[in-house]
Amino acid sequence: MAEGVLEIEDSNFEAEVLQSEKPVLVDFWAPWCGPCRAIAPVVEELAGTFGDKIKFAKCNVDDNPVSPGKFGIKSIPTLILFDGGEIIDKVIGIVAKSKLEEMLNKV
């Protein structure tokens, strides 16, 4: 069963993402961002498919400015794939589901 998409904050970003044993896909989003709302269901679908081997998380950049600042995010949605605390790949803006699948298949 899918674990869904975990909401993470600045306070647990280190523990949940950078220290995670599994690779993590983080969706940086905000409520005012239309394209973020559009891509959210796609990320949820992917969590259903890839949930066993990848952790899915989302970070609201309005409430948690530190983490997006650290990764130089100036455009959302930005999806970053982390593995072992390192950035493996990054996608900016709305992209096709197939492109995200391609990225997730890298880990």
Next chain:
Amino acid sequence: MKNVDYDLVIVGGGPAGLTAGLYAARARLNVILFEKIVPGGQVVTTDWVENYPGFPEGISGPDLVQKMTAQVQKFDLNIETNAVVSMDLSEPIKKITLSDRVITTHAIIIASGASPKKLGVPGEDTFYGKGVSACATCDGPFFKDSVVAAVGGGDTAVQESLFLTKFAKKVYLIHRRDQLRAEAILQERALANEKIEFLWDSVLTGIQGLTDVEKISVQNLKTGDTKDIAVAGCFIWVGILPNLEFLPELVELDQYGFIIVDANMQTSVAGVYAAGDVRSTPLRQIATAVGDAAIAAFSAEHYLENVKE
């Protein structure tokens, strides 16, 4: 009669595609709509829509898309997330190659829309997502109390620059002419906005910075002088290009690459229609896209009556 997968295939899920789908589903056609990313098209990145009738207070782009999608779902339109790779239109029964299979159909409505055009200046690609953007509603709030630049003079450039003034302390609007092309009401608002400084007769020639955008170079076309301006962001709205990478040469295009249609929205190929931003048209609005699409669906329905006889 040969076995054909669909009566009608709609390519694209923006306002034109969804409207064509609405009419086709209500006409009980065997129809499918392919959307390569998510429904909504360019409306998803539109902050506020106030020229689409029926919403006197205005409506946000994403909310309008949600309503349009809910409406087609009510009539059980089949929407699939898939990309059209190519089309074979040489026979009356058309073949469409998708990312995972080939399907056949009698009729096609192309509503694949358009994407923002790039300027092609140095730094534009390097700093994409690091200050360079084409979406104010996505990225505007990252530039709170910053100075930003915007390039363009049409509706999108002016409306989105106005949106940027909610966050930025100053917006330089760079336009290559000495007057705007945008709707008069948008022009009035922009000219009255103290946060917007117009750089008329000017073009962006470069974007520089270390890791993020730090400054831009702007050339005045009348004097030939170039100056650098410190900005944290640079938004580019200089028109659009049609999304037609899948289209065979058979379909006639205008000089800018948009599809030429007749009054019935039919292209140069019988049974193939185009609607919305992808077609050659003097005006590209949500209101014109949905009108095109209603005609295209109606025309397709009549075409199908004839071919199936």
